[in-house]
Amino acid sequence: MLSNFSSKKTDKEAPSAPSRSAAPRPSANGHSNPQRGGADRAPPSVIGPDLTIIGDLISNGEVQVDGEVQGDLHGTHIVVGEKARISGGVIGDEVVIRGHIMGSVRGNKIMLQSSSHVEGDVHHQSLAIEQGAYFEGKSRRTENPLEGVQRPVTSITSE
Numbered sequence: 643m644l645s646n647f648s649s650k651k652t653d654k655e656a657p658s659a660p661s662r663s664a665a666p667r668p669s670a671n672g673h674s675n676p677q678r679g680g681a682d683r684a685p686p687s688v689i690g691p692d693l694t695i696i697g698d699l700i701s702n703g704e705v706q707v708d709g710e711v712q713g714d715l716h717g718t719h720i721v722v723g724e725k726a727r728i729s730g731g732v733i734g735d736e737v738v739i740r741g742h743i744m745g746s747v748r749g750n751k752i753m754l755q756s757s758s759h760v761e762g763d764v765h766h767q768s769l770a771i772e773q774g775a776y777f778e779g780k781s782r783r784t785e786n787p788l789e790g791v792q793r794p795v796t797s798i799t800s801e
Contacts, residue, residue: 691725698730705734707741714745724757731762733791746779748787 686704689695693709701717708723713730720734726741737749739758747760750767754760756774763780765787771777 686719686721689726691723720749722758733788735788748791750787 684703686706687701689699689705689707689709689711691708695709695711696713698713699705699711699715699717703717704719704721705715705717706721706723707715707726707728709725710727711730715728715730715732715734717734718736720732720737722728722732722737722739722741722743724740728741728743728745730745731748732739732743732745733748735749736751737747738753738755739747739760740755741757742759744761746762746765748765752764752766752768753770754764754772754775754777756772758772759776761778763782764777765782765784767783767785767787769781769783
């Protein structure tokens with residue numbers, strides 16, 4: 643089990659079985675992760691704090707970034723950790739930002755938490771900004787912020 647995500651066990655579960663409760667789970671820094679939950683979600687892909695990615699990232703699920711990404715990031719649910727640094731665009735259905743982004747952010751639901759530092763335009767349907775968050779750019783509310791965004795095609799296919 644990843645250390646950033648805790649699990650709760652019930653009496654009915656085997657001790658080694660991870661919980662799939664619909665309640666938000668706190669991350670290692672104590673923040674609740676509202677987009678987690680639901681039995682159909684796979685565990686998040688994690689870019690650890692010791693990892694630097696140069697190039698674009700594409701995911702069909704949740705991505706937790708704690709390291710550095712120099713390129714665009716496409717995902718369904720994206721969590722940018724406090725120590726994370728992204729130089730490029732971030733595109734996702736739900737985006738929670740706690741770290742540093744230099745580039746545009748597009749998403750239906752976007753949350754800039756108090757530790758976030760965003761330099762770039764934010765295109766959103768719903769935007770929440772906590773006190774203490776740094777935001778330098780334009781906020782653009784649209785009904786479909788992901789409209790017209792071309793998702794990069796990957797050469798790797800799953801069977």
